[in-house]
Every structure is written in C-alpha cells, then in structure tokens.
Amino acid sequence: MVKRLILLILDGAADRPVDGKTPLSEAYTPGLDRLAQNAVCGFHYPVSPGIAPESDLATISLLGYVPEKYYTGRGPLEALGIGLAIKQGHEVAFRANFATIDPATRRIIDRRVGRSLGSEEARELARALDGMQLGQDGYAVVRATIGHRAVVVIGSRSQRLSAAVSNIDPAYVRKGLISEAVKDPEMVLPRCKPLEDTEEARRTCEMVDEFVDRAIEVLEAHPVNAERANKGLLKANAILLRDAGDRIPEMPPISKQLGLSPAAAIAEMPVEIGIARAAGMKPYMVSPPSGDLARDLPERLEAVLKALRDGNGFVYVHLKGPDEPGHDGDFEGKKKAIELIDKHFVSPLLDHIDLKETAILVTSDHATPWSLKSHSGDLVPWMLSWGEIPDGPGEFSEIACKKHGGQILEHGWLLLPYVVEFIKKRAQ
Numbered sequence: 001m002v003k004r005l006i007l008l009i010l011d012g013a014a015d016r017p018v019d020g021k022t023p024l025s026e027a028y029t030p031g032l033d034r035l036a037q038n039a040v041c042g043f044h045y046p047v048s049p050g051i052a053p054e055s056d057l058a059t060i061s062l063l064g065y066v067p068e069k070y071y072t073g074r075g076p077l078e079a080l081g082i083g084l085a086i087k088q089g090h091e092v093a094f095r096a097n098f099a100t101i102d103p104a105t106r107r108i109i110d111r112r113v114g115r116s117l118g119s120e121e122a123r124e125l126a127r128a129l130d131g132m133q134l135g136q137d138g139y140a141v142v143r144a145t146i147g148h149r150a151v152v153v154i155g156s157r158s159q160r161l162s163a164a165v166s167n168i169d170p171a172y173v174r175k176g177l178i179s180e181a182v183k184d185p186e187m188v189l190p191r192c193k194p195l196e197d198t199e200e201a202r203r204t205c206e207m208v209d210e211f212v213d214r215a216i217e218v219l220e221a222h223p224v225n226a227e228r229a230n231k232g233l234l235k236a237n238a239i240l241l242r243d244a245g246d247r248i249p250e251m252p253p254i255s256k257q258l259g260l261s262p263a264a265a266i267a268e269m270p271v272e273i274g275i276a277r278a279a280g281m282k283p284y285m286v287s288p289p290s291g292d293l294a295r296d297l298p299e300r301l302e303a304v305l306k307a308l309r310d311g312n313g314f315v316y317v318h319l320k321g322p323d324e325p326g327h328d329g330d331f332e333g334k335k336k337a338i339e340l341i342d343k344h345f346v347s348p349l350l351d352h353i354d355l356k357e358t359a360i361l362v363t364s365d366h367a368t369p370w371s372l373k374s375h376s377g378d379l380v381p382w383m384l385s386w387g388e389i390p391d392g393p394g395e396f397s398e399i400a401c402k403k404h405g406g407q408i409l410e411h412g413w414l415l416l417p418y419v420v421e422f423i424k425k426r427a428q
C-alpha cells in the first residue's frame with residue numbers, strides 16, 4: 001500500500017526533440033532509469049494545449065488546482081514566498097527582474113543582467129528603490145530575492161488600485177490573469193496598459209510607469225552599477241515588472257484534495273515556496289540556489305528525507321536546475337543539470353526509501369526547449385514509479401515515454417487525481 005507520494009518537479013526539464021534527442025533522453029540518469037523499471041509514464045499539457053506557462057501557473061495546475069478558479073497572478077505568490085503581505089485593493093504585487101537597458105532608447109539589452117547580478121548587489125539596488133514615493137500618496141516596496149529576481153509592490157495609502165495591468169516585460173504577455181511566454185519578443189521596455197476600463201487600472205499604470213522611469217535614473221546613478229561597469233559587467237539599470245496580482249489565492253489544502261497528509265514542500269525559489277504555503281503545505285526551507293548543483297542538491301535531499309521522517313504523506317519537491325540552461329539555449333548545460341540531479345538527488349534518495357510504500361511521480365512544470373530559449377506549450381512527460389508496477393519504460397524521457405505509450409492528459413491538474421486513482425485501483 002502506498003504510504004506516501006513524492007512529486008518531483010524538474011523545472012523546465014522537458015524539451016522538444018531535435019534530431020530525435022532531448023537533454024532528458026541524452027542525460028546519464030541511472031537513478032531515473034531505476035525508477036523507470038517499475039513505472040507507468042505518459043504526457044500532460046501543464047495547463048492546457050497551446051499555453052506556454054510560467055512556472056507558477058504550471059505548478060498550481062500540476063498540484064491539482066484549476067488555474068481559472070484559483071490563480072491570482074505570480075506577484076502575490078512571489079510576495080507570499082518571502083513573507084510580504086499585500087493590502088488587497090490598495091496594493092498590487094509584481095514579479096520583477098533587474099535588467100540591462102539602453103536608457104536612451106529603452107532597448108532591453110538583457111532581461112536578467114546576463115545572470116551576473118549577485119543577490120547582495122540586488123539587495124543594495126532594491127534598498128535604493130524601496131520606499132519610493134509615487135504620485136499623490138503612492139509608494140513602492142522593493143525586495144530582492146534570488147539573483148536578478150525581485151518582488152515589487154505598488155501601493156496607495158488612500159486610493160484603490162487594480163492588478164488588471166499589462167506586463168512591463170516583453171517576454172511574457174498577459175491574457176487575463178495569466179501570462180504566457182512570447183516567442184521572439186520585441187526587446188523594448190514597454191509602457192503600462194490598463195487591461196480594464198477602470199480608474200483603478202489607469203491609476204495603477206500611472207504609478208507603474210513613474211516607478212519604472214524613476215528606477216532607471218536611480219539605478220543608472222547607483223555605485224553598484226558604476227562598479228559593475230568598471231569591471232566590464234552589464235549594469236542592472238532597469239527593473240521589469242510582470243504578473244500583477246492583488247491577493248493570495250484561496251486554495252483548499254492539498255492534503256484534503258489528495259487524501260495524503262500532512263503535506264510538505266521542498267522548493268528553492270520564492271514563487272514555489274509561496275505556492276506551497278497557499279496550498280497548505282509545510283515548507284522545509286533550504287538555501288537559495290548557489291549556481292553549483294553538486295553543492296546544493298545534498299541539502300535538498302536531506303530536507304526531503306526529514307520531511308519523510310516527519311511522517312508527511314505528500315512531499316512536493318521543485319528543483320530549478322534544468323530551466324536556466326534551457327532559457328540560455330544550452331543543450332549540454334541542461335543535460336548536465338539533469339545528470340547532477342540524478343547523481344546527487346534521485347539516486348541517493350532511492351537508497352533511503354522503499355518503493356513498495358513510497359510512490360514517486362516525476363515530471364516537469366513546463367518545457368523550456370533549448371532551441372527556443374523560452375517556455376513552450378509542448379507536451380511534458382510524467383512518470384509514476386512504484387514497486388507494485390511490474391514493468392516500465394526503462395528510462396524517463398520524452399522519447400521513451402512516447403515509445404512506451406501512456407496516458408496523455410489535456411490539463412496538468414488532472415495528473416495527481418489520475419495517479420492517486422491509479423494507485424488506489426492497483427492496491428485493491
């Protein structure tokens with residue numbers, strides 16, 4: 001009988017075959033191969049066919065929550081992940097990126113400052129922007145998170161604001177509350193557009209534009225950027241805002257949804273920590289990604305083992321590794337990230353669990369094809385490994401799961417119910 005289920009999400013690991021190969025299919029993964037001896041596998045569209053989701057939307061869907069019903073934007077989840085409360089109606093939270101632009105033309109040179117901004121540098125820059133006064137009684141709260149990433153809250157002391165505003169980031173376009181990755185975006189810093197015909201949305205856009213414009217001046221003049229320029233590094237002289245939201249999603253606890261409790265989460269990025277909190281999971285905190293997977297993964301593994309020892313019936317694990325090389329068009333880097341996760345996480349995990357009692361569901365939140373350098377709406381493979389399953393595909397990849405033939409799910413939110421039902425039926 002399954003006493004516990006581990007959901008392992010390899011961020012961005014899924015890919016689009018080129019010459020019949022993907023980083024997953026080419027990676028050396030003895031741990032995943034062991035899981036694939038006793039497994040079923042298939043595919044899912046993380047949200048719905050044709051949607052190239054961001055990680056947060058895809059993860060909420062994969063945890064079994066229908067986005068149209070629960071999703072309220074990435075900004076509030078990033079804020080929740082770092083313990084920043086939002087005053088609903090008077091504040092709007094955004095996911096932000098420090099970026100490099102040409103201030104004269106507003107052309108975006110690099111949306112992530114070349115992934116070269118240290119978290120301490122980002123904290124100094126955030127401090128220079130935090131508390132900025134906007135309009136009559138507006139303000140900005142700015143918190144750096146990991147690397148070039150940040151959370152920005154735009155607020156007004158007396159007036160109501162709205163999250164129905166466009167992204168100040170061309171890489172993701174807003175369609176209602178969700179954002180989708182844009183293929184070959186025009187890399188120019190846009191102005192904010194209200195997405196509803198209300199005074200609140202117009203007012204919020206005015207404050208967003210004022211913040212973004214004044215941030216360029218402050219960042220251009222900041223000593224951190226003078227130092228970076230002297231070292232020949234890209235300046236972090238702009239801040240991109242996206243995925244506005246004005247409230248935390250109200251989601252029923254996942255342990256109730258699954259009938260597996262209690263529920264725990266091991267996640268590296270603020271947004272997934274925020275999702276875990278919103279879903280009623282206990283986060284087992286780990287240090288932020290250092291850029292060295294071999295150094296970080298043992299700590300992640302230890303946190304998972306502690307969550308299992310503590311008696312959690314559902315453990316959600318979200319490992320960031322493969323996504324960034326996918327965004328950077330780096331096939332070898334993505335393959336290497338998968339191999340390191342296998343070597344330092346999956347393989348040693350298997351030495352500590354009994355697959356007769358612990359089932360493991362491995363998947364990816366979305367595809368980040370290295371050939372596209374962005375998220376895509378491609379089908380994503382999933383694999384359920386459990387000792388009671390007599391055989392399996394023998395390896396975990398888009399190629400192997402296609403050959404093995406398995407359930408294709410139109411929406412990611414169908415996956416966990418399908419897996420729980422599969423286990424129940426087989427256990428009878």
Ligand SMILES: O=C(O)[C@H](O)COP(=O)(O)O
Nearest residue numbers: 055097112149171323327
């Ligand atoms: O790495 C992240 O924070 C996201 O998953 C991708 O966001 P980006 O496109 O701004 O890097």
